Amino acid sequence: MLETSSKANGLNITGSVRLVHEVGMHARPAVKLTKLAKKFKAHISIRASDAAEWTNAKSVAKVMALRAARDSIIEIKATGEDAEAAVAALVNLVAADFPDSGP
């Protein structure tokens, strides 16, 4: 099942989505996610399955270090002018299982 939601929380836009990728957040998904995140000006953070720490969604090393497994819930938080578009795009990317022609 796919879970997506997004809500404005003060200045933060947050969204969450279930990671359906079979092997979890590995090199290819991590590269795609960070590439997409870098297209936005917003400051974007990511965490997996209720981890205490948020981490930079534009860093491939950090995203790999999440070691997010399949079926973990990925949360994305963004602040800045295009925060809403950023969260929507990233949630879509994860929900669609990292297709090649990304948004």
Next chain:
Amino acid sequence: MQARILQQVYRGRTASIGFARGPFVRIAAAPNGKRAAGAPDDERRAIRAALDFAGHQLSSLASAVGGEGSQILEFQLALLEDDDFLDPVFAAMEAGTPADAAWTSAFDEQIAEYNSASDEYLRARSSDLVDLRDRVLRALRGADELPQLPSGAVLCAEDLPPSQFLEIDWSSGGGVALLRGSPTSHVALLARARGIPMVVQLGALADGAQTALLDGERATLEIDPGVEQIENFEKRRERHRKSRAAAHAILRRPAALWGGERVRLLINIQSAEDLDHTDAQYADGVGLMRTEFLLGQQAGLPDEETQYQAYSAVLRWADKRPVTIRTFDAGGDKPVPGFTETGEANPFLGVRGLRLCLARLDVFTVQLRALARAAIHGNLKVMFPMVTSPDELETARTIFKGVVDGLQAGRVAAALPELGIMVEVPAAALTIERFKASFYSIGSNDLAQYVTACDRSNGALSKLSDPLQPAVLDLISRTAQYGKRAGVNVSLCGEMAGDPCCIPALLSCGLRELSVNPSALAQVKQAIEGLSHGGTRE
């Protein structure tokens, strides 16, 4: 410890036939040059330049290498653009650490972390980090990507990744001596395609050698040879050269016969550029054109026009001769980002070949459109890889017909080519009569791998995975015999078709059509003519 012994002869296994005599160049696993550190500003400039240089190298390598390994290169490129990853390096340099030390320490932590992961995939990624670390270090120390090889050098390493082989300029000859490695590895395939001699599994070598003789035929490496050794080596090289020259003269003669029947020799190609090989003109056609190279291009999956041009070029070259093009055979050991499945526990038994194409009609129909349009330019045959059940062939045929109808309805010139299958899944070979194809092409590499349950890249299994195993030959024979009875053309396009040792067995199985690399054409024809069953010439 082994003391340095003069005139030592080492024996390994042949991965690619040929001879190389020249300076002996040992490639260390990690660069170990020293560099003098400058002021923090200079160090910052130095590392920026090294990072840029490494980035350019990786990008151009990614486009050259294509689909294979490009996923790994993408990850390395992403790390080079990762500020969170680079910041600690710059911070350490600010505090006075030299650039190379700062760079190395950033990696050592990450590499240790990856190595300690419980996840096998993540552990494997640590070798990518090592690769990137060393690439930047080499740039930082002013070394080229690899030491410039003196002309004809014999390169020695533990093992050689295909990407490194591709980076080396082999235009002035040379050879490869690997302490480990395997004749079935990808780098061995590359060496054979380029005609670079390669001997693998040499074991431990003495240090400090200056010159070497590499004999890919006897699978020997002689270091710091004496005069007599050099003389013997040159005699063997000359014999080899003469026998090759004789083989080339044979190419200009009419077709080879075996038992009075003509044996057709076709070529395997990756792209139209392979047709530039001087021997290609003597082929009876193209028995296998791979199309995966089109998937390796940087701008994502190839569009219809790019594919149409690529296919048409080969058909125009072939004129009236047949050209068999295989639809995308991605998956297995050929991952393609954005196309193949990721994270399959066993990709060789996964969604690959036609299975993948039928699951990704968006990609497949574009290829079929390009093929249907190209079909009007020559004698095109299209084959599907990894077919397991007749349903798959029929589904693909229906889709292809739909594509042709659609094109013709839109007044685009198109035709439905002859359709055939690769016979590489044992289930297909065992029930070959159920497949209503215009032709069968035996993919002996995968067939042998699946019949013997041996990973063909695993050197430890090379005895078991011998394609001359009775079980493999039985399936080849079954397919060839059924083809003869039913009037369906049968050919074989695996590596064994190019191996003179396998030719007698293949002809005895009933095959009369073989497809080989252009560089093997001459020796295969020579091998057929040399057989006692060879009849009179046409």
